[in-house]
Amino acid sequence: MTDLLALIVAKYNYWLYVILMMIGLYAMIAKNNLIKKLVGMNIFQTAIILFYISIGYKKNATLPIIENVHGTGGGHIYAIDYINPLPHVLMLTAIVVSVATFGVAMALAVRVYQRYKTLEEDELRMRLSEK
């Protein structure tokens, strides 16, 4: 039991990411307003990005910038001294994609509002079934 508890406490950040992801999933499924659903989608995306950044982290390592590359040389470069930059680069792309998705979704929400004068999902469904 104490082993399990120690495991849960040691990996606290993963549990909190799971909580964040489930908040996003709940907002996407259960909320009635379209804008709230978009916020839920973005929370879900940032939870996943957070998970990926956190698996690139190392203890006692520094930022992945090599000093004196063209300088004196001689010193060896060890990968264990630097944080893994591969997840950073991948997630940089994911952030840009998520903002583009957010912008397009907002534009669609504005069009939906101009046509139906509402953003609530149940009212939209009612308007659609009237026709």
Place this chain on the structure above:
Amino acid sequence: MYWPIDLIVLTFVIFCAIAAIVVKDLLATAILFGAYSFMMCLLWAVMGAVDVAFTEASVGAGVSTVFFVAAIFRTSRRTKD
């Protein structure tokens, strides 16, 4: 990564996320969502991902909050849930 900072900022992130989806006014959601993005940027700076951190600060907390506020002014602030 100094773990108390990480834990405190992560708690703020979760608090902002919950507040952003339960609040009844969409403009308040926009501002809370900007605060959420900025806390996320702090978290990435703590984890050593500085490039991701300043992209998030400019693009996530800046541009998407502007998009959000512009969209709300073109639609309505009211929401039922």
